[in-house]
Amino acid sequence: MVQETLTGKNLFLVEDDPLLQRLLTDKLLELKGKGLKVHAISTGEDALAIAKQTKPDLVLLDIVLPGMSGFEFLEQFRKEPASAKTPVVVLSNLNADTDKERAKSLGVIAYLVKANFSLKEISGEVEKLLLGGDTMSASAEAPDIKKTSEGTIIYL
Amino acid sequence: MKNRIKLHTKFIVLLISVSLIPLLIVASVTLVRFQKTLGEDATKLGHQLAQTATAEIGAFLVSQFGILENIAAIYQPDFPIDPKTAEGIMEVILLRSDSFADISVVDTAGKEIARKNRLLVITPEDLRDQSGTAAFDGVRSQGTYVGPVYLSAGKPLFDFGRRILDSQGQFAGAVFAQVDARIMPDVVAKISRIVEPPGRVYVVDDKGTVVAYPDLSYVLAKKSLADLPIMQSITAEHEELESSVYKNEKGDRVLAAVHPMNIELFESGAGSVPAVNWFVVTEQPEDAVFGKAREAALFSIVVSILAVLLSIAAAVFFAGKISHPIETLHAAAQEFGKGNLSYRAAVETKDEIGDLAESFNTTAGALEKTIQSLKEEEEIVEAERDKLSLILAGITNAVIAVDHGRNVVLFNRAAETLTGLTLEKALGKPIGGILALSDGTKNIDVGEYCPPKGSAGEGPVFGRENLRMVNAKGEEHFVNMISGRLHGGESINLGCVLTLEDITREYVMERTKREFVSIAAHQLRTPLTGMSWTIEALLSGEKGALNSGQKELAEGGLDALRRMLDLVNDLLDVSRIEEGRFGIKLSRQPLSLILSRVFSTFERTAAKKGIEFRAVMPEDLPPLDFDTDKIELVLNNIIDNAIMYTSAGGRVTIGAERQGSEVVIHIADTGIGIPAAESERIFTKFFRSRRALSHYTDGSGLGLFVAKNIVDQHGGRITFTSKEDVGTTFSIALPIPDPASPPPAHMPENAPSASASA
Numbered sequence: 001m002v003q004e005t006l007t008g009k010n011l012f013l014v015e016d017d018p019l020l021q022r023l024l025t026d027k028l029l030e031l032k033g034k035g036l037k038v039h040a041i042s043t044g045e046d047a048l049a050i051a052k053q054t055k056p057d058l059v060l061l062d063i064v065l066p067g068m069s070g071f072e073f074l075e076q077f078r079k080e081p082a083s084a085k086t087p088v089v090v091l092s093n094l095n096a097d098t099d100k101e102r103a104k105s106l107g108v109i110a111y112l113v114k115a116n117f118s119l120k121e122i123s124g125e126v127e128k129l130l131l132g133g134d135t136m137s138a139s140a141e142a143p144d145i146k147k148t149s150e151g152t153i154i155y156l
Numbered sequence: 157m158k159n160r161i162k163l164h165t166k167f168i169v170l171l172i173s174v175s176l177i178p179l180l181i182v183a184s185v186t187l188v189r190f191q192k193t194l195g196e197d198a199t200k201l202g203h204q205l206a207q208t209a210t211a212e213i214g215a216f217l218v219s220q221f222g223i224l225e226n227i228a229a230i231y232q233p234d235f236p237i238d239p240k241t242a243e244g245i246m247e248v249i250l251l252r253s254d255s256f257a258d259i260s261v262v263d264t265a266g267k268e269i270a271r272k273n274r275l276l277v278i279t280p281e282d283l284r285d286q287s288g289t290a291a292f293d294g295v296r297s298q299g300t301y302v303g304p305v306y307l308s309a310g311k312p313l314f315d316f317g318r319r320i321l322d323s324q325g326q327f328a329g330a331v332f333a334q335v336d337a338r339i340m341p342d343v344v345a346k347i348s349r350i351v352e353p354p355g356r357v358y359v360v361d362d363k364g365t366v367v368a369y370p371d372l373s374y375v376l377a378k379k380s381l382a383d384l385p386i387m388q389s390i391t392a393e394h395e396e397l398e399s400s401v402y403k404n405e406k407g408d409r410v411l412a413a414v415h416p417m418n419i420e421l422f423e424s425g426a427g428s429v430p431a432v433n434w435f436v437v438t439e440q441p442e443d444a445v446f447g448k449a450r451e452a453a454l455f456s457i458v459v460s461i462l463a464v465l466l467s468i469a470a471a472v473f474f475a476g477k478i479s480h481p482i483e484t485l486h487a488a489a490q491e492f493g494k495g496n497l498s499y500r501a502a503v504e505t506k507d508e509i510g511d512l513a514e515s516f517n518t519t520a521g522a523l524e525k526t527i528q529s530l531k532e533e534e535e536i537v538e539a540e541r542d543k544l545s546l547i548l549a550g551i552t553n554a555v556i557a558v559d560h561g562r563n564v565v566l567f568n569r570a571a572e573t574l575t576g577l578t579l580e581k582a583l584g585k586p587i588g589g590i591l592a593l594s595d596g597t598k599n600i601d602v603g604e605y606c607p608p609k610g611s612a613g614e615g616p617v618f619g620r621e622n623l624r625m626v627n628a629k630g631e632e633h634f635v636n637m638i639s640g641r642l643h644g645g646e647s648i649n650l651g652c653v654l655t656l657e658d659i660t661r662e663y664v665m666e667r668t669k670r671e672f673v674s675i676a677a678h679q680l681r682t683p684l685t686g687m688s689w690t691i692e693a694l695l696s697g698e699k700g701a702l703n704s705g706q707k708e709l710a711e712g713g714l715d716a717l718r719r720m721l722d723l724v725n726d727l728l729d730v731s732r733i734e735e736g737r738f739g740i741k742l743s744r745q746p747l748s749l750i751l752s753r754v755f756s757t758f759e760r761t762a763a764k765k766g767i768e769f770r771a772v773m774p775e776d777l778p779p780l781d782f783d784t785d786k787i788e789l790v791l792n793n794i795i796d797n798a799i800m801y802t803s804a805g806g807r808v809t810i811g812a813e814r815q816g817s818e819v820v821i822h823i824a825d826t827g828i829g830i831p832a833a834e835s836e837r838i839f840t841k842f843f844r845s846r847r848a849l850s851h852y853t854d855g856s857g858l859g860l861f862v863a864k865n866i867v868d869q870h871g872g873r874i875t876f877t878s879k880e881d882v883g884t885t886f887s888i889a890l891p892i893p894d895p896a897s898p899p900p901a902h903m904p905e906n907a908p909s910a911s912a913s914a
């Protein structure tokens with residue numbers, strides 16, 4: 001692992017379910033030693049507010065949220081020039097094609113159905129995305145579907 | 157009507173001219189020639205009468221002259237007779253003659269030597285000296301003398317004398333007689349009776365003085381008729397057949413002819429001597445001569461008038477005959493023009509006009525029939541249209557027809573309800589302004605779904621489902637739209653017909669259900685995720701290491717949770733399949749990649765269970781068109797089953813081969829097998845073999861149902877062969893695409909849904 005590369009990177013975890021937020025945060029904090037700063041946020045409104053101070057390097061976004069939905073957050077988020085191209089990964093238990101299409105239209109780079117992934121797989125993906133850097137070029141490629149032992153990550 | 161009169165008149169004038177002009181010419185010529193012939197005939201008659209008069213008067217004079225010769229013979233100087241005997245003979249001759257009134261003989265000096273009178277006794281003292289008289293001078297110079305008529309003792313007489321020659325032929329004296337002149341008026345009166353009164357025949361001398369006339373007074377008065385035009389012919393050369401027409405002194409119009417009366421007397425010893433130089437004039441009344449010509453002329457005139465009248469009548473009749481049919485045709489044409497096609501031109505004539513009328517009637521009849529049939533057709537069409545309207549009104553789907561300009565021409569009741577527009581407002585409007593449809597992301601130009609003019613085929617052409625529309629009243633509707641063109645629509649300017657099924661109710665229900673399923677899946681997954689991740693976190697030992705018993709329990713719980721998640725995912729897939737939303741996104745790719753991935757997925761599981769797991773694949777399989785995700789799901793489900801129902805020490809083999817136009821994937825196991833009795837139900841939803849249940853109770857019974865659906869949607873087949881306790885082989889046959897055909901559109905934005913592994 002290249003520890004230095006995660007140093008100073010900000011990750012937004014937008015997840016309202018306290019248990020899931022706690023479990024994910026704990027798991028992602030294992031990456032903290034490598035310098036990642038995890039912002040656990042429960043609502044889209046808060047995420048927008050925090051994004052004004054801190055520019056995230058990656059956003060893990062739940063869709064079903066109290067107040068504004070993940071999609072509504074994204075619409076606002078993309079309007080800010082600073083975050084127009086910030087990589088966003090949807091992490092939701094919604095699994096409809098329409099949701100995935102909407103996510104794609106809002107520039108989401110990957111769509112993960114939570115239930116189909118282990119914490120370990122998710123943190124591995126996050127690390128890889130943050131280290132991979134050039135996520136935009138990856139998304140421009142034909143969808144690369146990576147099979148894990150538990151589920152399928154869709155790179156949109 | 158103006159034309160008709162003109163035509164009629166023309167015909168009349170033509171017919172009259174044609175019939176009358178030759179008739180009149182012929183009549184006139186005939187009349188003139190007839191008149192001429194009559195004139196000539198009359199002249200001939202006049203001459204004949206003159207000759208008759210000449211002959212009669214001539215014969216009388218000759219006979220009287222003969223008697224005088226007898227006396228002259230007695231008084232010849234050498235004749236040996238005594239005077240007394242001579243006088244006696246002379247007296248006998250006188251008494252026996254009807255004509256003589258007095259006879260005398262003179263000597264060469266003109267002295268009477270003997271004389272006898274029918275009434276008086278002549279003594280020597282009564283003897284006269286006739287020297288110097290016209291009679292004596294005439295006889296002495298001419299040989300004869302015929303004197304003018306005079307009246308004596310109430311009788312018309314004329315002196316008639318001849319000379320006496322001696323044996324040497326020398327003048328030896330003369331013999332004179334007073335001759336009864338009644339013979340000449342009698343002759344001319346008799347002949348005059350032949351001509352029609354007031355015609356007359358008379359004799360004049362060479363000076364035009366009347367010599368013989370039916371009426372004696374003219375003779376005695378020595379009437380001169382020298383002024384009459386016919387007398388001009390006397391002085392001129394005596395041409396025969398001389399005639400002229402004039403009004404005579406009595407005021408009668410006559411045709412006159414003159415003929416010379418030349419009488420020569422024969423004197424024995426001296427030959428012929430001229431006696432008189434008179435002329436016979438015959439006057440026939442003009443009326444009598446030309447009466448026939450007048451009659452003929454009158455007749456001609458009458459005939460002409462009759463002919464004119466007849467001509468006019470005939471002309472009127474025939475002109476009518478000719479023009480009437482034309483007029484009838486004209487009237488018929490006008491009736492036809494007014495649309496009265498049942499009218500018939502009543503022309504009976506057997507000529508060209510009759511034929512024309514017949515053609516006319518035939519044409520009108522045909523036209524009437526055509527119009528009638530057109531009307532009937534129109535009525536049928538009308539009825540069809542009414543029927544169509546009725547049917548359309550009864551249809552619950554909105555039906556809208558547009559013309560080639562994409563303007564609305566037909567709009568049923570359902571369309572009114574759907575669009576919120578009345579028929580009146582919709583008709584003639586462009587379809588684009590009436591239907592505002594969108595497919596959820598973009599607006600649809602309905603006009604584009606109308607097949608362009610001239611495109612082939614008929615029937616439904618385009619169909620779009622689940623389109624959203626907001627109508628004129630602002631109501632939201634969801635519709636399925638089918639557009640089609642009609643056969644022959646071109647000719648009636650029918651562009652296409654749009655049928656819109658209002659599926660708003662169904663759509664909303666569907667959406668609600670879909671949302672429910674989606675939310676339900678979400679709501680089920682979230683706690684499962686929580687539990688799953690919690691156990692994972694516990695197992696990770698971050699919160700304290702677990703002992704082996706705790707770890708075993710935790711792993712069991714995690715396993716149960718995963719099966720739960722699989723079930724949720726399977727149910728979601730089934731739900732999508734049943735809704736028809738289980739979209740297949742084909743792309744052309746090699747099969748080997750997916751097979752090796754699936755193989756690696758199960759390698760560990762098989763090994764753990766003590767099952768031999770093998771993959772046998774040829775290198776040269778052609779690329780196939782398939783949905784990676786879905787086919788992977790199929791393979792996962794079948795391999796999962798194969799491993800599940802195969803005991804330790806058993807074998808699962810994956811293989812693929814080309815079989816004709818297909819690539820067949822085989823998954824063979826040495827498991828428990830499927831009872832033949834259940835083979836038909838194996839692909840049905842929630843079905844689980846009793847034999848399988850006896851081994852494992854936790855299968856969902858959905859895997860093969862989902863697999864079959866996916867393979868079917870690829871146009872492939874899924875089959876199996878099985879024998880209980882020996883094993884089962886599933887075969888998935890996928891069609892090989894034509895390499896020349898374009899590969900299916902690759903649609904990354906429609907990336908397949910993430911699905912659970914088996």
